[in-house]
Amino acid sequence: MSITSVLIANRGEIAVRIAKTCKQMGIETWGIKTSAEPKAHYLTQVDKVFDLSDVFSEVLVFLDVEKLMEIINEIKVDAVHPGYGFLAENAYFAQRCINDNVKFIGPSPDAIHKMGNKTIARQIATKNEIPLASGTIRSIRNAQEAKKAADKIGYPVIIKAASGGGGRGMRIVTKAEELAQNFRLATTEAEKAFNDPSVFVEKYIQNPKHIEFQILADEHGNVIHLGERECSIQRKHQKLLEEAPSPALSPELRKEMGDTAVRIAQASNYSSAGTVEFLLDQSNNYYFMEMNTRIQVEHPVTEMITGLDLIEQQIRVANGEKLTLTQSDIKLNGWAIECRINAEDVQAGFSPYLGTIEKMVLPTDQYVRIDSGVVEGDTISPNFDSMIAKLIVWGETRDEAIANTLKALSKFWIKGLKTTIPFCKTVLNHKSFTNGSFNTSFIENELEIMHESNNEEEILAAWFATLQYIEERQKEAENEVDFEQGKNINPWVLNKRMKSF
Amino acid sequence: MKFGKSSKNEIKKLIAVNAKRKRFEFPIPFTDALKTKDKEGEIKIKEDEKHGTYLIWKNKKFPVEVLTKNQNRYEILLNGISYNFSIETPTSYKRLKYLDDKAGSKKNENLAAPMPGKIVEVLAEEGREIRAGL
Numbered sequence: 001m002s003i004t005s006v007l008i009a010n011r012g013e014i015a016v017r018i019a020k021t022c023k024q025m026g027i028e029t030w031g032i033k034t035s036a037e038p039k040a041h042y043l044t045q046v047d048k049v050f051d052l053s054d055v056f057s058e059v060l061v062f063l064d065v066e067k068l069m070e071i072i073n074e075i076k077v078d079a080v081h082p083g084y085g086f087l088a089e090n091a092y093f094a095q096r097c098i099n100d101n102v103k104f105i106g107p108s109p110d111a112i113h114k115m116g117n118k119t120i121a122r123q124i125a126t127k128n129e130i131p132l133a134s135g136t137i138r139s140i141r142n143a144q145e146a147k148k149a150a151d152k153i154g155y156p157v158i159i160k161a162a163s164g165g166g167g168r169g170m171r172i173v174t175k176a177e178e179l180a181q182n183f184r185l186a187t188t189e190a191e192k193a194f195n196d197p198s199v200f201v202e203k204y205i206q207n208p209k210h211i212e213f214q215i216l217a218d219e220h221g222n223v224i225h226l227g228e229r230e231c232s233i234q235r236k237h238q239k240l241l242e243e244a245p246s247p248a249l250s251p252e253l254r255k256e257m258g259d260t261a262v263r264i265a266q267a268s269n270y271s272s273a274g275t276v277e278f279l280l281d282q283s284n285n286y287y288f289m290e291m292n293t294r295i296q297v298e299h300p301v302t303e304m305i306t307g308l309d310l311i312e313q314q315i316r317v318a319n320g321e322k323l324t325l326t327q328s329d330i331k332l333n334g335w336a337i338e339c340r341i342n343a344e345d346v347q348a349g350f351s352p353y354l355g356t357i358e359k360m361v362l363p364t365d366q367y368v369r370i371d372s373g374v375v376e377g378d379t380i381s382p383n384f385d386s387m388i389a390k391l392i393v394w395g396e397t398r399d400e401a402i403a404n405t406l407k408a409l410s411k412f413w414i415k416g417l418k419t420t421i422p423f424c425k426t427v428l429n430h431k432s433f434t435n436g437s438f439n440t441s442f443i444e445n446e447l448e449i450m451h452e453s454n455n456e457e458e459i460l461a462a463w464f465a466t467l468q469y470i471e472e473r474q475k476e477a478e479n480e481v482d483f484e485q486g487k488n489i490n491p492w493v494l495n496k497r498m499k500s501f
Numbered sequence: 502m503k504f505g506k507s508s509k510n511e512i513k514k515l516i517a518v519n520a521k522r523k524r525f526e527f528p529i530p531f532t533d534a535l536k537t538k539d540k541e542g543e544i545k546i547k548e549d550e551k552h553g554t555y556l557i558w559k560n561k562k563f564p565v566e567v568l569t570k571n572q573n574r575y576e577i578l579l580n581g582i583s584y585n586f587s588i589e590t591p592t593s594y595k596r597l598k599y600l601d602d603k604a605g606s607k608k609n610e611n612l613a614a615p616m617p618g619k620i621v622e623v624l625a626e627e628g629r630e631i632r633a634g635l
Contacts, residue, residue: 347583351616358566359553382618414581415553415566422581451582456537457563460556461584462517462525463535463544464565465575469515469588470531 002319003027003078003103007071008046009062010083012373013387014295015042018081021311023047030075032061036383041375050075062086065093072102079103079318081311088294089116105318107272107293114268115291119162119200121268125288128267130260133279133287135202143180149201150179156204159183161190167237168193172204205287207439208279209248210234212292213261214302216313219271222323225258226306227332229275229298233427235350235443240420241427243337244301247398247436248280257286262327264291272317273299273310282439297340300371300392304336335401339391339409339424343380346423346450352386355379358416360388363408367394380417388419398436402428422451516594517586522601524594525586 005028008015015031019042022029031046038053050071052061061067063086072080080097082088088106091113097104106112114120119139125132136149139162150157150173159182161169169190171182183199191197210231217223230246231239245254261276268291275292299310308325317323345353356379362370372389380386393408395401406428409421432438432446443450517525535544535558545557556563556579568576574587589597625631 345583349615354617359551361552413552413564415564415578418568418578418583419581456540456558457579457582458519458584459525459535459537460544460558460563461565461577461579462519462586463527464546464556464579465567465577465584465586466515466517466525466527466588467531467546468567468570468575468577469573 001078003315005030005075005077006079006081006105006315007032007050007068007075007077008042008081008083009068010081010086010088011037011040011042011062012384013042013371013390014083014297014373016045016373017371018083018311019045021309021315024309025312025315027315028077030077032071034061036060037381039378040373041378042373048075060086065090065096068093069096069100072097073100077102079105079315081105081314082294084294084297089292091116103318105272105314107270107274111268111270112293115270115274115293117162118160118164118290119198121288121290122200124267125264128263130264130267130288131286133203133205133289136200139198139200140183143183146183146199146201147176147179151176153201153203156206157201158204159186159199159201161186161194161196162198162200163194163196164190169199170237205279205281207441207445208232208281208287209246209439210239210277211246211249211257211280211286212275212277212296213258214296214299214310215261215265215270215274215276216310216317216323216325217265217270217272217274218317218323219320220322221266222326223262223265223270224323224325224327224330225261226302226308226330228254228257229301231298232438232440233433233442234440239298239340240443241337241339241424242298242301243335243398243401244305245332245335248284253284253286260286260288264288273314297390298338300369300390301336301338304369304392304394305332305334306330307333334394334396335398336392336394337401337405337428339393339405340387340420341389341391341412341414341424342420343386343388343417344420345418346420347418350420352382353380353418354382354386355417357388357414359413360415361411361413362389363391363411365404365408365411367404368392368408369394388414388417391424399434402434426451512590514591516589516591518589518594518597520585 006022007030008018019029029046030048030050031043033043033049033051033053035053035056043049080102087093089112091109094104094106094112095109114124122132123137126137134153140146140149156172156174159171159173169186171186173179173182186199187197190199211228212231213228214226215223216226227244228246228249229242229244231242233241257278264276265274273295275296277289278286279289280286295310303310343353344350357374357376360376369392370389374388391408391412393401393405395404406425409425412421427433432442512529514526514528533544540559542559547557548554554565556565563580565579568578568583577584
């Protein structure tokens with residue numbers, strides 16, 4: 001039976017993204033309205049809305065397996081798309097869907113479990129002769145065991161949470177003396193974040209590139225890869241700017257790494273879309289790091305250079321269809337760059353910048369794609385991530401893609417919030433980025449100034465500030481009441497004013 | 502230009518001072534003529550429904566807005582980057598410099614949260630000594 005209706009168990013831009021493809025495929029979409037954001041943009045993009053806006057729950061519905069199962073059985077959809085984050089890589093949720101005869105658009109619970117646990121993934125990789133950074137295969141129980149392993153591997157080593165991800169539960173140890181303390185910190189953090197204290201130790205690859213391969217697999221054993229994505233522009237393990245393909249890979253290396261990615265997927269009986277992450281060191285040795293068993297935030301760059309719709313492919317695979325493409329059908333065309341436009345204050349260490357999007361004007365050039373879950377008037381709240389939009393730009397060559405992206409960024413107009421737009425411009429203009437030599441330490445080591453600014457713009461800002469000041473003083477002199485100004489009024493001034501009445 | 506009824510003398514200039522105490526001086530009466538290191542010209546303020554307020558300088562558009570204001574202090578967001586200024590008259594600038602020189606014996610310090618969020622519980626009370634944790 002093929003899928004005719006889908007519950008999108010997610011929010012924001014990815015919910016909008018999934019709804020778009022479903023619409024094209026003639027599939028009915030359901031969204032969930034939550035009390036946290038009852039007026040969210042994604043709700044306008046789905047066909048039907050399940051209203052939970054009256055329910056105030058501590059746990060967001062997108063994380064609540066029982067509640068989701070209740071909804072699924074009430075609205076009787078054929079399938080669930082989990083998007084990314086939330087329950088996208090939760091084997092239990094995937095199994096519960098299968099138990100209730102609902103298709104989970106993603107890999108099997110078994111594959112999610114195997115690849116989600118890094119120690120199991122390492123064991124599978126070892127068995128299949130996939131290159132790995134040297135390290136422990138089993139999880140480590142105590143600091144003595146960790147030290148023994150680290151001494152054997154050689155410093156620096158990294159302690160990683162077995163169930164980890166997103167940079168949490170990770171500790172780099174450069175000296176033997178620091179091991180015991182870092183082991184304790186890593187296990188505590190892992191326990192807190194993932195409810196699983198088990199960790200393992202592996203060789204720390206210094207200043208690598210982060211290269212990931214998009215793979216696509218059906219339930220009939222066919223697996224292909226769709227080339228790589230370069231995700232080395234990271235800050236604290238959070239990706240900020242991605243591109244496809246990577247300037248670091250020769251066609252030979254691409255083929256070799258791509259074939260390796262396919263082998264890992266085959267070894268875990270993988271189906272649906274997935275991502276195999278590698279670290280590439282400065283001598284072009286690559287090491288399997290982990291596999292992400294979901295659609296990724298940065299998937300549009302792959303779509304742009306392959307012409308494929310990955311959400312559509314996921315749905316077709318969930319339908320039980322065979323892949324219609326073989327590896328030789330996949331041709332990488334041109335270059336694509338994705339900038340994550342987040343509401344963040346780069347000048348204050350990338351802290352989220354909360355507020356209302358007062359104006360938003362998007363670039364509409366050819367080759368520009370924007371995936372966004374917000375519209376003008378929406379607010380960026382502390383409840384969710386601070387992403388405003390993903391700007392994805394294509395060019396025939398890498399230089400052209402960079403130039404086109406800079407052009408699009410200059411036309412991306414947002415008011416009311418501070419964003420990462422100036423930061424993206426700085427990265428795209430940086431020599432290490434344009435010549436392709438950058439690695440994951442780029443932001444930490446090479447980027448001295450986090451945002452583009454110049455003296456001229458500061459003079460303009462100073463002029464504008466002075467003008468504001470003059471206009472306000474004039475208003476005051478005319479005895480006009482400015483309620484806006486009263487917001488931050490000093491009590492001394494207020495007192496004086498009241499006396500003068 | 503006069504500021505309020507109380508000003509005895511006409512103010513000849515205003516000084517925008519940034520966080521690093523760099524000065525930007527503007528003559529009064531205030532004009533839209535601007536001079537930078539290598540350029541000179543007129544600066545224009547425009548506003549439309551689609552873009553909000555923006556400046557036009559040398560045929561380029563610069564989105565601009567006031568992010569926060571408090572008395573004479575302004576945080577201006579121009580082209581995505583924020584700038585902090587306090588606007589001073591020549592007299593208040595002298596005072597500012599005098600206070601700067603005297604500064605150093607601060608007793609109260611503001612503690613800013615590293616990122617926005619909801620305060621769930623405050624576990625320290627006044628007078629308690631806090632040390633950095635691990």
